[in-house]
Amino acid sequence: MEYLFVNYPKCSTCKKAREWLEDRNLKFIDRDIVTDTPTYDELKQWINMSNKPINKFFNTSGMLYRQMELSKKLVDMSDDEKIKLLSSNGMLIKRPLLVFDNKVLTGFRIKEWEEEI
Numbered sequence: 001m002e003y004l005f006v007n008y009p010k011c012s013t014c015k016k017a018r019e020w021l022e023d024r025n026l027k028f029i030d031r032d033i034v035t036d037t038p039t040y041d042e043l044k045q046w047i048n049m050s051n052k053p054i055n056k057f058f059n060t061s062g063m064l065y066r067q068m069e070l071s072k073k074l075v076d077m078s079d080d081e082k083i084k085l086l087s088s089n090g091m092l093i094k095r096p097l098l099v100f101d102n103k104v105l106t107g108f109r110i111k112e113w114e115e116e117i
Contacts (some may be wrong), residue, residue, distance in 0.1 A: 014108070033097075096108055
């Protein structure tokens, strides 16, 4: 099986996740979340596959999220507007994302990854 690893190469959590994948000899397609930002359609599909609320896909600890004051604005936005916003800038998306077998993992939590992979 091949995984899609959507990440920001300078992110320390993404580096740990990459190491984790490599240590297990898992094959993955490496995709930079900034230079190859997921599209609206991809995000819509991944959000549905994840069974998680759409807000779990936002990088709430990111500078851009805070600068845009999204914690206040997301409350009044539709899901469609949220997905459009996420697809407009990869830095808004929680990372890394691991996409495989109709599953999507957001962020890198070792226990979750070990259970799911």
